[in-house]
Amino acid sequence: MxxxxxxxxxxxxxxxxxxxxxxxxxxxxxxxxxxxxxxxxxxxxxxxxxxxxxxxxxxxxxxxxxxxALELGCAVGEEMEAVTETHGWTLCRNAEGAEGWVPSRHLRAL
CATH class of the missing domain: 2.40.50 (OB fold (Dihydrolipoamide Acetyltransferase, E2P))
Incomplete structure (x- = not known):
C-alpha cells in the first residue's frame, strides 16, 4: 500500500x-x-x-x-510503500529502497 x-x-x-x-x-x-x-x-x-x-x-x-527498531526519517509529502504495521508504527520503504519505522499517525494512505 x-x-x-x-x-x-x-x-x-x-x-x-x-x-x-x-x-x-x-x-x-x-x-x-x-x-x-x-x-x-x-x-x-x-x-x-x-x-x-x-x-x-x-x-x-x-x-x-x-x-x-530502525526508524525511517521522512519529510512532509514524501510517498512511501507501507510494508507492515504494528503498535502504532508502520514499516515503510522509501523511493531509495531504505526501510524503517514511521509513526502511523504521521501517514495517510494514498
Missing part, C-alpha cells in the same frame, strides 16, 4: 535494538504506552537497548520473530 507522510519524522536512535528470532532479550521492567499499545524496554544480547512491542517477546522471554 502506498502512503504519504502528513508530518515529518526524524529517527530517534542512531544504533537501535535488533533481535533475532529465539533471542532472549533482558527486559528491564520499564514499559510505555504509545497510541494505546504496550512497549517494553529491552536489552539485546549484543548490548543494544530500545523499545520493543510487547507481542514480540514470548511468555518464555524469547523473541518470536526477527525485529529491528
Amino acid at each position: 502506498r502512503v504519504i507522510a502528513t508530518k515529518g519524522w526524524q529517527a530517534s536512535y542512531a544504533d537501535p535494538i535488533r533481535l533475532r528470532a529465539g533471542e532472549a532479550p533482558r527486559l528491564s521492567g520499564r514499559e510505555d504506552i504509545w497510541d494505546g499499545h504496550r512497549w517494553l524496554w529491552a536489552v539485546a544480547e549484543d548490548g543494544r537497548e530500545g523499545w520493543v512491542p510487547d507481542t514480540l517477546v514470548s511468555p518464555e522471554g524469547r523473541a518470536v520473530r526477527e525485529y529491528s
Whole structure:
C-alpha cells in the first residue's frame, strides 16, 4: 500500500535494538504506552537497548520473530510503500529502497 507522510519524522536512535528470532532479550521492567499499545524496554544480547512491542517477546522471554527498531526519517509529502504495521508504527520503504519505522499517525494512505 502506498502512503504519504502528513508530518515529518526524524529517527530517534542512531544504533537501535535488533533481535533475532529465539533471542532472549533482558527486559528491564520499564514499559510505555504509545497510541494505546504496550512497549517494553529491552536489552539485546549484543548490548543494544530500545523499545520493543510487547507481542514480540514470548511468555518464555524469547523473541518470536526477527525485529529491528530502525526508524525511517521522512519529510512532509514524501510517498512511501507501507510494508507492515504494528503498535502504532508502520514499516515503510522509501523511493531509495531504505526501510524503517514511521509513526502511523504521521501517514495517510494514498
